[in-house]
Structures are given as C-alpha cells and as structure tokens.
C-alpha cells in the first residue's frame with residue numbers, strides 16, 4: 001500500500017515536472033480589456049502612417065510612439081524599473097524606396113527586460129506602430145489600422161505588463177516597429193542595431209494582425225492561428241546548400257525550429273488552440289517585419305490570424321456597393337487578440353527560462369543500424385541534460401524524443417539514420433528546453 005502510494009506520488013511528480021504552472025498563470029494574466037483599450041487608443045490617433053504628423057499629441061505617428069513608450073515606462077515603474085525603454089531611429093529619404101514620400105525618421109520603441117543570467121541573449125516580440133490606408137503615400141487621411149497592426153502592438157505592450165512580474169535568465173525585448181508598410185524599415189533598423197551590438201538573438205516573434213476572426217471567405221474561427229517560417233536561412237553558404245542534398249535539412253532551418261518550439265509550447269499549455277504551421281516566409285508574395293531579421297541570419301517567424309479580411313486591410317474607411325471597407329476597431333476580436341498574446345507570452349517565458357541550445361551538433365550512422373549524435377557540453381550548472389528528438393522525414397513536428405542525461409554523445413540503437421530527421425535540445429532542471437538544433441556536421445563512420 002505504502003509502496004503504491006509512493007509510486008503514485010513519484011508518477012504525479014514526474015507528470016508535474018513536465019509543465020510549469022507559472023505558464024498557466026501567465027495565460028490567465030493577459031487581459032482582453034487592456035488590449036482593447038490600447039487598440040482603441042492607437043486607432044484613435046487617426047493615422048499612424050510613418051510619414052504622418054510627429055508633433056501633435058492627438059494625431060499621427062509621433063503621438064502613437066510617445067503613447068507606446070509611456071506605457072512601457074509605466075510598466076517599468078511598476079516592476080522596479082525592470083525595463084530599459086528607448087527609441088531606436090534611422091533616417092529614410094525618397095532615395096531609399098518608392099514608398100517614401102518625404103524624408104523622415106523611422107522611429108521604433110524598444111523595451112528590454114534584462115536577463116539575469118544571459119543578458120546578451122534576446123527573445124523578441126514585435127508589433128507595428130504604423131498604419132496605412134488604400135494609398136501608402138497618403139499620410140494625411142485616416143488609417144486607423146486597428147487590426148493591422150494596432151492588435152500586434154497592443155499584444156506586445158500587454159505581454160510586457162504580464163511578464164514584467166517575473167524575472168528571466170534570458171533577455172526579453174518588447175518591440176514597436178515603424179515603417180512596416182513603407183518597406184520594412186523599422187525591422188531593418190532594429191535588426192542592424194542588434195547586429196552592431198552583437199546581440200545573440202534566440203528568436204523573433206513578429207505579430208502582425210492578431211485580432212481578426214472573420215475571414216473574407218465567411219469562415220469564423222477564434223482558435224486557429226498561423227506561424228509562418230522560412231525553411232532555411234537565406235544567409236547560408238553555397239557549401240551548406242550543397243550539403244543539404246546529401247544530409248537533409250530542407251525543412252529544418254533555425255526559423256522552422258523556432259516555429260516548432262511555438263507549436264509544442266502552445267499545444268502543451270493551450271490545447272484549445274489550433275496552431276497552423278505554414279512552411280513559407282510569409283503570405284504569398286507579401287511581407288512582414290520578421291524578414292529583416294531573417295535577412296541578417298536570425299531566427300524569426302510571423303504569428304497571425306488564420307482568416308484574413310481583405311476589406312479591412314489597407315483600405316480607406318468607406319461604404320461601397322453596400323460593402324464596408326476600413327480597418328476599424330469593430331473588426332477586432334479582443335478575446336482572440338488576448339489568446340494570441342498569451343501564445344506569445346508563454347513562448348517568451350519558456351524561452352526566457354530556457355538554456356542555451358547545444359553547440360556543434362554532429363550526426364553519424366550511415367550504413368549502420370543505429371544513429372549517433374554528438375554535441376558540445378555546457379558548463380551551465382542548471383542544465384539537467386540533453387534531449388534527442390527525431391521524426392519521420394515527412395513529419396511536420398518532432399514525434400519522438402529521448403532524454404539522455406548530461407552527456408555529450410549518445411547512440412540511438414535500432415534507429416536507422418536514413419529514415420528520420422534528428423535534432424538535440426538542452427534541458428534545464430526547471431524543465432524548460434532550448435530550441436532543437438539540427439546537426440550541422442557529420443561524424444564519419446570508421447566501421448565498415
């Protein structure tokens with residue numbers, strides 16, 4: 001009897017070790033009301049076109065960015081100044097692109113919650129400050145941009161409020177970007193700033209339109225959302241490209257692993273949601289602010305609603321043939337924006353509490369009935385060990401895993417290398433894991 005009870009206790013102990021109750025508290029902490037209030041405030045600035053008024057306190061992008069900065073400052077005040085809040089800006093002129101009507105500063109708002117252990121490792125959540133109407137060059141007339149992209153901006157501000165009550169090993173950045181509609185200038189500015197300051201970016205979660213549940217096709221869905229990720233980094237070398245032909249990795253780039261991490265975290269902690277992995281950089285021929293980070297070799301994805309409503313995007317507010325056009329607040333579902341904000345918040349928290357991914361992961365096992373993996377062991381005392389993941393080559397998500405302890409190599413007996421994709425993650429004693437790392441080199445077989 002006693003033995004049974006002990007067994008049961010051990011069993012439940014193991015089960016609870018798999019999830020972190022703080023993440024449920026974070027989900028519950030996200031407020032639809034605060035998100036609604038911020039979206040309304042942003043939409044009420046009339047236009048947030050990147051080239052709109054910067055002097056007024058009631059209209060234009062200047063008022064919008066000052067409001068966003070003030071909100072981050074307020075959040076920081078209530079957490080004993082846990083955020084470093086500042087503007088990052090770059091000048092653009094009409095020479096920089098055909099959607100630039102005049103010279104102006106593209107001003108981004110940056111809020112950093114500094115990591116206690118790895119202050120130079122960053123996880124970024126971004127939304128956009130700017131908006132547009134039918135004519136991108138029209139910086140005078142209304143473009144409320146309630147869903148595109150006050151929703152992503154409000155979600156980012158709300159995530160900061162919720163997560164500022166915790167402290168994390170890695171740094172978290174809450175980012176408001178400008179110049180998106182004019183050519184992704186704000187993201188480019190911060191990505192270059194990060195590179196110049198040697199930021200080690202774990203991943204970028206770019207939120208662009210997270211509040212619409214009513215598709216142009218009439219579908220109403222408040223549970224599905226999309227995670228866009230490019231297959232492999234655009235910065236890879238010719239040699240790396242050639243190696244893929246023989247060793248695989250066509251769908252295993254760093255942004256894709258980040259997307260899988262989001263998928264896994266959401267299906268674990270918010271099983272009511274339907275994350276939809278989309279195996280492409282962005283929507284067909286369209287862009288978003290994760291791309292400038294991808295361009296510099298950083299992992300980054302776009303998180304957004306599953307069903308877009310094109311009458312409510314990039315349209316002047318009007319009624320035509322009985323159809324209402326315009327990106328107004330009535331088109332935003334605050335509960336859905338809250339859910340997608342919670343999706344971001346738990347991923348930021350889990351990554352914030354996670355170890356460094358393993359370095360120099362190598363794989364071998366050709367013409368053998370087993371697969372061997374090797375990696376560099378870390379001296380971080382909080383590491384419990386390493387976990388090997390594998391899946392069929394046609395599978396979208398990691399299907400199998402095995403925790404192998406605090407070792408730097410392991411052989412999976414009976415698992416034939418030809419039939420699966422493999423990866424390795426680092427596991428902290430707190431249960432949180434790094435992103436899975438796909439092997440970057442091959443262990444030459446000495447046998448046979």
Ligand SMILES: [Zn+2]
Nearest residue numbers: 148181313314
């Ligand atoms: Zn847009």
